[in-house]
Amino acid sequence: MRRNMSTVYDVAVIGGGIGGAAAALRAAQHNLRVAWLLGDEATAKASRAKYVYTVDNMVGVHPAITQKKLAAVLSAPEHAAARKLVEEAHLHLGTQDIVDEVVERLAAQFERADILRQRVTSAARAGEEFLLATAGEEVRARHVVLSTGVMDRQPRVKVTTKGGKVIDDVNWVYPYANNETLLYCVICEGHLTREAPTVVFGASEAAAQVALMLHERYGTRVSLLTNGEPVAASGDSRRLFELYGIAVSEERVVEILDGGAKPRGASLRGFRLEGGRSVEARFALVTMGLHRVYNELAAQLGAELDERDGALETRHVLVDEATSETSVRGLFAVGDMSRRRGSAPSFKQIYTAQEFAVRAVQTVDRRVRAARRAELLAASAAPST
């Protein structure tokens, strides 16, 4: 169904990552009138959705499943060459694959879903409606599900070029990120570091805990690099570093020791530090906290943010434990940007984003149907004139 200026959606979903895809799909499947605002090139580039190429920890998405099914389809002797191609292909799923498939399915099959590849620049409330502004239009909706994500702080590297120019930035990260070389997600990717030399980037007690965990779980040969920041680990963590043989360095990194090209990026050998020493690393895990929680729209709508996070730009949006509704009725936040009230941990994971996106849409659906029933009953009870 094509929209016009007077369309008021049952729900607008903001964010073209996993949480947004799960919410938009469920809303469309429930036959709700849904607008899905995916964001634009710039928001995508600054999101986690863009740099997860290999989903490795979720039951059901492993490429071996597809490979096995394709091998069965191609079992006849004349398909031997095709079977070999399938065996050798990289069939791992990434976030973008998952989102793209949902976009295609919604566009093809769900008439009541509209997809806008636009960034929402501001949000306001007008009575019972939310008004969402993009660069060119305004979208009106009775409920909103936000899933605009977060961005990690990245380690800077102070490299001196052959011409003597000093480049001190984070751009070195990109060829290594998510080539199963530079890691960000200890829950989903930590297992890759088993017994391998691995650098943990970070200076906080949280980074220290990750370093200890890698050693304890996987026998990983860990070094902690604070990259110029003072170590803020507790006394107990420092003592355990000694017992486990975890080296800690506060020097800046001045060179990446490249291990040669891999199919989708680069591999690591290690890092050279300012004092001249090298640290061996097959992997590096970034645990420097968050650079941003994309909470502006939630803040504009008056939703409560978690002050324990400190600076405004890194505050998560507080949500109800069961429904993921924010402190503003009708406004939901899911995925990495949200934090559940109470003591339950809030994992930043694909399946968590999906579960709470579905819970939010279930709540929207219940309310939309309840409102229709109430209208119908009121109309049927009205005395005829």
Ligand SMILES: Cc1cc2nc3c(=O)[nH]c(=O)nc-3n(C[C@H](O)[C@H](O)[C@H](O)COP(=O)(O)OP(=O)(O)OC[C@H]3O[C@@H](n4cnc5c(N)ncnc54)[C@H](O)[C@@H]3O)c2cc1C
């Ligand atoms: C390197 C890496 C590997 C990971 N691997 C795994 C894994 O194997 N398994 C797992 O379970 N989890 C993994 N995770 C975690 C997982 O990627 C996140 O939990 C998940 O992507 C969160 O989805 P999200 O919808 O909250 O946010 P994102 O996926 O970050 O999506 C945010 C979306 O919002 C859009 N957006 C932002 N601002 C606006 C705006 N104003 N208007 C409209 N749109 C906007 C962006 O363009 C983007 O599309 C990994 C994370 C990283 C960083």
